[in-house]
Amino acid sequence: MIWASVLVASAACYAIKVAGLSLPQRYLQDPRIQRTVPFLPIALLAALIATQTFSTGHQLTLDVRAAALAVALAAVLLRAPFLVVVAAGAATAALLRLAL
């Protein structure tokens, strides 16, 4: 099942890229599309952050992952590179689990 979904998702992402290079330019000029498409990654990334930090299964929870996110946010605000942000989040969770 995972393999099937890997292949379907990859095919979908490729089809979207091909569409971009193939569709007529007038689609680019549509202000509604111009407005909507950049909002999608913002909304989806924010929703992913929220659900993967504050839930376990179908329950809302507050645990070390919230602290990991806070440290990652501090790293982002200090303009740390990508890998440092991820490592800071992971290390915070690991250290707090050891300590608690």
Add this chain to the structure above:
Amino acid sequence: MTSNRPAIIRDALGIGIATGAYALSFGAISTTAGLSVLQTCALSVLMFTGASQFAFVGIVGAGGNVWAGVATAALLGTRNALYGLRLSSLLNATGLRRFAASHFVIDETTAMAIARQTPAESRLAFWATALILFSLWNLGTLIGALATEALPDPRVLGFDAAPPAAFLALLAPRLRAREPIAIALGAALVALIFLPFIPTGVPLLIVAGLVVLIGLRPSR
């Protein structure tokens, strides 16, 4: 053109090395989420669009419905279509070349190509960034995945808590104005409100649906 050539290649190498490091974390997060090394590498070769890959393994790894993972990956990839629309006149790729170029239409290659002064420079920047980044992205993924698989328990290093940090690093550069910040906070709230009641991953699709409804509303 000739004078800018070394600078274009140097920029491409710089962004390639940075994303190679980012691929290490993708390899680590994906194998921690339960995907095999081969599945992880297949995503980097075949999907080749970072945010979609992180989201996909995040949802599948959290025990979410795999098809919700597929839909979210595709929705996150829609911005690549807008990039392609902007690039098509610059790249002027036709026939088979267009199908090859399409695979490499992502954030980084677009940013590098549209920053150039002439179409010839744009093409060089696009292809140099594409080939260097694709190589290092896949190399980084493989190393990250193999290294993590060799660990007895990657959770000890906190890798299971790393995806939100990765999403945050991807999101931050897009939050330079009040409207995107409001959208991000609203989306987070809506997803958490729906989360207890519907299958894992589906709150993301509700969020995406709301964004489309709001974005496509008739302008005044």
